[in-house]
Amino acid sequence: MAGLIFVCIADEPPADFDETAKIFEPYLAPHDLAKTKVAYQQNIIEEGNWKLVMENNRECYHCDGHPELACSLFPTWGLTEGLIPAHLEEVWDRNKEAQSSLEERCRRYGLPYEVVEELDTRIAGIRISRESLDGEGESFSPDGRRLSKKLLGDLRDFRLGRCSMHLQPNSWFHFQSDHVITFGVFPVNEHQTLVRTTWLVADDAEEGVDYDLDKLTYTWKQTNLQDKAFVELCQKGAGSPPTSRALT
Ligand SMILES: [Fe+2]
Numbered sequence: 001m002a003g004l005i006f007v008c009i010a011d012e013p014p015a016d017f018d019e020t021a022k023i024f025e026p027y028l029a030p031h032d033l034a035k036t037k038v039a040y041q042q043n044i045i046e047e048g049n050w051k052l053v054m055e056n057n058r059e060c061y062h063c064d065g066h067p068e069l070a071c072s073l074f075p076t077w078g079l080t081e082g083l084i085p086a087h088l089e090e091v092w093d094r095n096k097e098a099q100s101s102l103e104e105r106c107r108r109y110g111l112p113y114e115v116v117e118e119l120d121t122r123i124a125g126i127r128i129s130r131e132s133l134d135g136e137g138e139s140f141s142p143d144g145r146r147l148s149k150k151l152l153g154d155l156r157d158f159r160l161g162r163c164s165m166h167l168q169p170n171s172w173f174h175f176q177s178d179h180v181i182t183f184g185v186f187p188v189n190e191h192q193t194l195v196r197t198t199w200l201v202a203d204d205a206e207e208g209v210d211y212d213l214d215k216l217t218y219t220w221k222q223t224n225l226q227d228k229a230f231v232e233l234c235q236k237g238a239g240s241p242p243t244s245r246a247l248t
Contacts, residue, residue: 003033014123026112031175032153036200040217046228048235050187056231068222072133072144098132102161125168132161139176140219148178148211150202
């Protein structure tokens with residue numbers, strides 16, 4: 001699907017994959033994954049059940065715990081009007097303005113941005129949208145500015161926020177104008193999970209010239225470490241009282 005390969009080992013794979021692919025492809029195709037290369041891949045083991053990893057990824061109440069990510073990803077994600085904590089009201093207003101401006105640019109370039117969310121009506125739930133980033137609105141950097149000088153695919157503008165895609169049961173993705181990040185979650189056992197993160201840049205982007213690898217990977221490396229700690233804390237909670245203790 002648009003340069004991504006999915007493998008399902010279930011005896012009866014979801015029958016609606018082609019239908020799902022048709023929803024995703026118009027969002028992803030302009031980034032032309034076939035003309036990208038892997039800049040870096042990270043594997044980390046989290047001491048938590050894979051379902052806690054996915055659950056943690058789906059909520060943003062903890063996003064205040066991601067100071068590097070919050071420079072570009074609005075930490076109001078998932079919140080709704082009228083329920084914004086006082087300390088995030090200014091951020092909420094800035095996000096609304098940035099989103100409106102992004103949608104105008106998307107209409108100009110013919111890029112879809114609307115939220116499609118079908119999480120509980122499909123066996124493999126989906127969500128996709130294009131959403132604004134803070135600062136310059138280009139990428140996951142401290143000032144929201146591009147992290148690679150090469151635009152992906154057919155894109156003509158760096159200021160396109162993030163096209164974020166979620167595909168249950170175990171993956172999510174962020175497509176920016178300058179790079180793509182993919183996340184795969186693989187259970188090792190009931191209390192350990194492998195999280196694989198892959199950074200992709202344009203295939204003609206040159207490391208040290210068009211992008212700095214440390215800067216490219218910094219925000220999500222930090223975020224992954226923070227999420228690892230959150231998941232492990234949740235695992236401790238989920239495992240309490242210790243399952244080995246006899247119930248009386
Ligand atoms: Fe997180």
